[in-house]
């Protein structure tokens with residue numbers, strides 16, 4: 001269902017009565033294509049068709065709150081105590097966001113009490129014995145040069161009541177959660193528990209995912225760095241495949257349920273002949289199946305490069321022992337890379353054809369690197385936006401970019417579905433154009 005105004009409305013802790021120390025910045029900002037006033041909205045729809053389908057007057061069209069400093073804020077900066085936590089898998093730019101939050105809070109709002117909770121949501125639960133670290137501009141200096149997160153991370157569900165007990169005990173007023181869809185589900189539970197207890201604690205998320213699977217956000221931070229890194233493997237596979245008779249380069253990249261990394265990395269150097277993603281099922285066998293298609297292409301051109309996202313073709317592995325779930329309840333996937341590697345080799349052997357396979361799985365190497373300059377810029381802007389939102393008492397929301405503008409997105413909306421490659425959309429069409437692979441196999 002297309003979201004309406006109620007779905008886009010962000011929760012607030014109460015009226016903003018305190019003058020923002022950044023008052024000069026938003027003072028008389030005119031509404032331009034780059035800047036919108038507090039009472040303005042960034043429209044949800046961006047085509048005439050979408051607007052017409054609403055059948056609404058222009059003033060009633062749904063839109064997101066723009067990010068940015070408010071003239072009046074909710075929290076008194078000198079008394080504000082802030083917590084920061086990073087959860088879920090690694091992603092380039094986590095340290096950039098931590099540093100951006102600390103610098104903005106300290107330098108512009110004068111917030112001095114900033115605490116880092118270690119190893120994700122475990123950091124709030126006493127039985128894990130994780131130390132809480134004080135974060136200062138000095139302690140976060142230069143951390144953006146490194147991959148990973150200085151706070152550490154974890155998977156595994158923790159009780160929201162216990163987390164809020166900890167926040168209360170430490171008199172935390174603002175909690176920033178940097179994490180993926182699971183982390184945001186956890187953040188919403190925390191915000192709901194805070195509300196049930198009638199507390200005034202803002203919970204603001206900065207969505208993190210190399211898979212780019214969080215919806216209502218143009219692109220998540222770290223994604224660009226991750227797919228750029230994956231292109232190196234595709235280039236390597238391509239060079240190797242060219243150097244040998246009937247070379248097949250097979251690259252297996254991350255992407256649990258969404259094939260964005262595979263699509264973007266493949267498009268970036270335009271060397272791939274086939275891209276296999278979870279969103280587009282394919283047949284392996286038969287004259288029009290993937291294997292026969294690949295064989296004919298290798299026979300014709302002497303080589304081919306295949307890029308497979310980890311979530312692709314899981315149905316072929318249904319008979320294998322189920323690898324279970326991770327600590328957070330995410331289904332572990334079976335290894336489609338190794339499966340294809342063997343099936344391709346068998347298929348060529350059955351047809352009596354020589355084939356030289358070069359298999360590359362860059363695995364964690366694409367997400368453990370520092371952010372590239374584009375992602376670093378994205379991270380710092382998200383961090384600034386998150387601080388402005390939290391200081392103005394916004395809660396149960398994440399910051400993101402929608403159609404090029406930075407906006408506040410209610411967490412409920414950000415976890416309402418998964419962002420996936422649309423098999424009928426223009427991205428997949430570009431992949432089909434670039435690779436020359438058929439729309440369907442089989």
Ligand SMILES: Nc1ncnc2c1ncn2[C@@H]1O[C@H](COP(=O)(O)OP(=O)(O)OP(=O)(O)O)[C@@H](O)[C@H]1O
Nearest residue numbers: 087088089155156157179180181182183185186328
């Ligand atoms: N439905 C949920 N309710 C409460 N907490 C949750 C929920 N799902 C996940 N979490 C918690 O959020 C944290 C991170 O979740 P998860 O491991 O799924 O990673 P993620 O944030 O989705 O990131 P990514 O998928 O990119 O690695 C874990 O501590 C997990 O227990």
Ligand SMILES: O=P(O)(O)OC[C@H]1O[C@](O)(CO)[C@@H](O)[C@@H]1O
Nearest residue numbers: 089090210211254255256326367
């Ligand atoms: O091995 P881990 O740390 O659980 O993470 C693996 C998963 O994390 C992601 O990188 C991000 O969700 C997925 O693409 C991948 O399946």
Ligand SMILES: [Mg+2]
Nearest residue numbers: 088180181182
């Ligand atoms: Mg997740």
